């Protein structure tokens with residue numbers, strides 16, 4: 001691993017958003033759970049090092065890695081789980097610590113066009129659903145207009161798979177399929193019995209997606225507690241997704257003005 005005086009672009013930004021993610025009032029992570037990443041330049045990302053606590057994270061708790069090295073690792077069938085930590089460390093271009101094994105999933109998310117920031121959390125309401133036999137309801141449809149405005153209409157659910165290379169390989173394949181099917185990548189990837197990845201065009205955008213995914217899960221849990229959820233009709237959902245005033249609303253929501 002290397003450490004030079006060069007400070008990667010976006011370092012202060014990723015520290016700021018990571019501490020917000022780790023704040024207890026948001027109930028998104030506890031202890032060293034969760035991680036964040038930010039594209040710094042073409043082909044590189046800053047990602048949280050293994051073991052760091054998001055609530056108190058500092059610049060030294062991040063490493064910059066070469067995305068191509070990680071993606072090569074994921075695409076290659078010559079590397080097994082035993083060598084993955086060493087191989088990941090070989091991709092570090094700045095920082096003194098070791099990237100978490102979940103850096104592989106961040107690298108996969110950063111292959112999607114337009115993704116600049118990724119936030120991974122173990123939100124309690126989202127995980128309540130992901131750890132139940134109703135997890136599929138998270139991706140079945142949309143319950144309310146602002147959910148569509150922030151999360152989009154099509155989110156992705158991944159079954160439980162061993163963390164590390166097998167999971168990264170599976171998610172990469174499903175992301176490509178999803179993008180081909182819907183014309184754009186999902187803004188949310190749910191991992192069954194694990195947590196959620198929010199894909200954003202900026203750190204604030206990824207935080208909005210994270211917050212709305214948690215709210216959507218709470219609404220779904222509430223709907224399940226009183227009966228069965230009623231999803232918006234596909235035609236109504238599509239109209240919300242495409243009508244000009246909702247597009248304006250989306251830009252206002254994402255700029256944090258409401």
Ligand SMILES: [Zn+2]
Pocket residue numbers: 034102120121122194195
């Ligand atoms: Zn996790």
